[in-house]
Amino acid sequence: MSDQKPYIEVKNLWYSYTDGTLALSDINMEIYDGEFIAFIGQNGSGKTTLSKCLNGLFKPTRGDVIVDGLNSKNTPIVQMVRRVGYVFQNPDHQLFNNNCWDEIAYGPRNIELPEDEVKERVEEAARVVGLDEAYFSEHPFFLSKGLRQRVAIASILALRPKVIIVDEPTTGQDARQSLEIMDFLKRLNEELGHTIIIITHDMPIVAKYARRVVVMGNGRILADGDTRDVFRMSDVLAQTFLEPPQITQLAQRCATLGFSPSTLTVEEMFEQFEKMNS
Numbered sequence: 300m301s302d303q304k305p306y307i308e309v310k311n312l313w314y315s316y317t318d319g320t321l322a323l324s325d326i327n328m329e330i331y332d333g334e335f336i337a338f339i340g341q342n343g344s345g346k347t348t349l350s351k352c353l354n355g356l357f358k359p360t361r362g363d364v365i366v367d368g369l370n371s372k373n374t375p376i377v378q379m380v381r382r383v384g385y386v387f388q389n390p391d392h393q394l395f396n397n398n399c400w401d402e403i404a405y406g407p408r409n410i411e412l413p414e415d416e417v418k419e420r421v422e423e424a425a426r427v428v429g430l431d432e433a434y435f436s437e438h439p440f441f442l443s444k445g446l447r448q449r450v451a452i453a454s455i456l457a458l459r460p461k462v463i464i465v466d467e468p469t470t471g472q473d474a475r476q477s478l479e480i481m482d483f484l485k486r487l488n489e490e491l492g493h494t495i496i497i498i499t500h501d502m503p504i505v506a507k508y509a510r511r512v513v514v515m516g517n518g519r520i521l522a523d524g525d526t527r528d529v530f531r532m533s534d535v536l537a538q539t540f541l542e543p544p545q546i547t548q549l550a551q552r553c554a555t556l557g558f559s560p561s562t563l564t565v566e567e568m569f570e571q572f573e574k575m576n577s
């Protein structure tokens with residue numbers, strides 16, 4: 300990765316809210332094309348604030364966020380959101396138009412694309428998220444939570460950002476809906492080449508989908524690395540009251556029996572078990 304140029308560079312980033320709350324302290328990170336990253340950490344650790352700094356919604360109090368060569372400090376927000384999209388934790392905080400069409404068209408219209416291109420982008424985004432055209436004239440608030448989330452994601456996709464940050468995509472969704480949304484994000488990553496960042500408290504989801512994990516605590520990065528390596532740092536995770544997935548903990552306790560302590564999923568545990576017994 301190191302010979303590739305990072306798409307996002309965060310250098311000595313500090314962020315304080317206007318009431319004086321220090322939310323981010325000296326954050327440094329690089330994000331590359333095609334990554335699938337999870338931001339984890341206790342509530343209040345700074346995950347959402349960092350995400351909003353990455354897409355230019357917030358400007359650094361100190362330090363720099365450079366996206367695609369543009370410093371967020373002196374780049375208009377419309378240029379930033381074309382590169383990094385942020386899907387709010389609660390889609391209802393993001394949806395404000397009277398019908399789904401206008402909702403998805405809002406971004407492209409805001410960057411003053413001609414109306415025929417707006418139409419093309421709305422139709423494409425709806426197709427990608429699997430939103431039937433029958434919903435175009437519906438008011439977003441009358442749709443199910445799952446559909447509202449699709450509309451929220453489509454409205455971000457319509458700007459065709461390279462990086463898509465989704466804040467707690469599976470919170471409040473049942474197991475089937477969670478898998479559906481995660482498989483969709485995986486497809487955006489693998490087939491359409493988007494860099495995906497998820498913010499989540501669901502460690503099995505992190506283990507299954509994210510290749511890199513950034514652990515945040517008290518406005519700082521406590522660890523940043525491959526998912527397998529980070530889930531072996533029990534003391535770092537404990538600092539932020541997180542534990543690796545149960546299956547990883549089980550494998551770690553069975554290490555003397557020959558199981559790999561960086562096992563991430565039940566399938567991987569099962570494969571090792573089969574090998575030992577064959």
Ligand SMILES: Nc1ncnc2c1ncn2[C@@H]1O[C@H](COP(=O)(O)OP(=O)(O)O)[C@@H](O)[C@H]1O
Binds near residue numbers: 342
């Ligand atoms: N609008 C705000 N005004 C003042 N402080 C805030 C605001 N939003 C968040 N904070 C504070 O900033 C810190 C980081 O919050 P946040 O980024 O939302 O964390 P996370 O997403 O990890 O839960 C917390 O101390 C939180 O209370």
Ligand SMILES: [Mg+2]
Binds near residue numbers: 346347348388466
């Ligand atoms: Mg948050």
